Amino acid sequence: MSTGELKIEDLHAGIPGREILRGVTLTVRSGEVHAVMGPNGSGKSTLAHVLMGRPGYEILSGTVTLDGIDLLSLPTWQRARAGLFLGMQHPIEVPGVSLVTALTASRPEIEAGEAGADAGAGDVSERMRAEAKRIGFDERFLTRSLNVDLSGGERKRNETLQMGVLRPRFAILDEIDSGLDVDALAAVGRRVEEATEEWGLGVLAITHFRRLLKVLKPDVVHVLSAGRVVATGESELAEIVDRTGYAAYTGVGP
Numbered sequence: 743m744s745t746g747e748l749k750i751e752d753l754h755a756g757i758p759g760r761e762i763l764r765g766v767t768l769t770v771r772s773g774e775v776h777a778v779m780g781p782n783g784s785g786k787s788t789l790a791h792v793l794m795g796r797p798g799y800e801i802l803s804g805t806v807t808l809d810g811i812d813l814l815s816l817p818t819w820q821r822a823r824a825g826l827f828l829g830m831q832h833p834i835e836v837p838g839v840s841l842v843t844a845l846t847a848s849r850p851e852i853e854a855g856e857a858g859a860d861a862g863a864g865d866v867s868e869r870m871r872a873e874a875k876r877i878g879f880d881e882r883f884l885t886r887s888l889n890v891d892l893s894g895g896e897r898k899r900n901e902t903l904q905m906g907v908l909r910p911r912f913a914i915l916d917e918i919d920s921g922l923d924v925d926a927l928a929a930v931g932r933r934v935e936e937a938t939e940e941w942g943l944g945v946l947a948i949t950h951f952r953r954l955l956k957v958l959k960p961d962v963v964h965v966l967s968a969g970r971v972v973a974t975g976e977s978e979l980a981e982i983v984d985r986t987g988y989a990a991y992t993g994v995g996p
C-alpha cells in the first residue's frame with residue numbers, strides 16, 4: 743500500500759494573458775478521495791490540465807509535488823511515471839491506436855508504479871480484461887481505435903479501465919461521471935473507491951454531482967470558484983451544494 747501525497751501550493755496558472763487559477767492550495771494523501779466541485783468555468787479542468795502538463799498553459803507561481811518530486815518541471819510522460827494519472831473530461835479519439843497498444847506501451851509506467859511488488863504487469867492484456875469486466879466495458883473496444891465512435895459513457899469507462907490497469911499513485915478524474923448511465927456510474931464509482939483500498943490510490947475527483955459521491959465517498963470536498971478554493975469541508979458540503987447551489991460560496995446567484 744503506497745503512502746504519499748500530491749501537494750498543490752498557491753498555484754497560479756492560466757493561458758497567455760489570462761490568469762485562470764488564482765492561488766489553489768490543497769493536498770491529497772494516498773488513499774484519500776478529494777472532490778472538487780464548482781460552477782462552469784471556475785477552472786476545474788484547467789487545474790487538471792496544468793497538473794498533467796498539457797501544452798498551452800502557463801504556470802505563473804506556486805508548486806505541485808508528488809511525494810516531494812517537483813511535477814511542474816517534468817514533461818507529461820515523466821509525471822505519469824511518477825504516478826500521476828488524468829481521466830480526461832473529453833477523452834480524445836486516437837485513430838489507429840488501440841487500447842491494447844497504448845497500455846502495452848505504458849508497461850514502464852505500470853512497472854514503475856509497482857516497484858518492489860511482484861509485478862503482474864507482464865500480462866497487461868489479462869489485466870485489461872479483468873478491469874473491463876469489473877466496469878462492464880465491452881472487450882471488443884480493447885482492440886479498436888482508442889475512443890473512435892465511442893459514446894461519452896463508453897469513453898469514461900475507457901478512462902477508468904486505463905486507471906485500473908496503470909494503477910497510478912494519484913488519479914485526477916475530470917467529470918468521470920458525465921455521460922454514464924446509473925449502472926455504469928455505480929460500477930465506475932465502485933472501481934475507483936476500491937482502488938483507494940487496493941493500492942492506496944489518492945483521488946482528485948472533479949464532479950458536479952453528488953450521485954458519484956454516494957459511491958466514491960469523498961474524505962474532503964472543495965468548492966472552486968474563479969480559480970480559488972472558496973470552501974473546504976467534509977462530505978456534507980457536497981450535499982449542501984447539491985441542495986442550494988454555489989451562490990453561498992461564490993457570491994454569484996443562480
Ligand SMILES: Nc1ncnc2c1ncn2[C@@H]1O[C@H](COP(=O)(O)OP(=O)(O)O)[C@@H](O)[C@H]1O
Pocket residue numbers: 757762780781782783784785786787788789798
Ligand atoms: N486553452 C484555453 N484557451 C482559452 N480559454 C481557456 C482555455 N482553458 C480554459 N479556458 C477558460 O478558462 C476558464 C476556466 O475553464 P475550465 O478550467 O475549463 O473550467 P471548468 O472545468 O471549471 O468548467 C473558462 O472561462 C474557459 O473558457
Ligand SMILES: [Mg+2]
Pocket residue numbers: 786787788831
Ligand atoms: Mg471542466
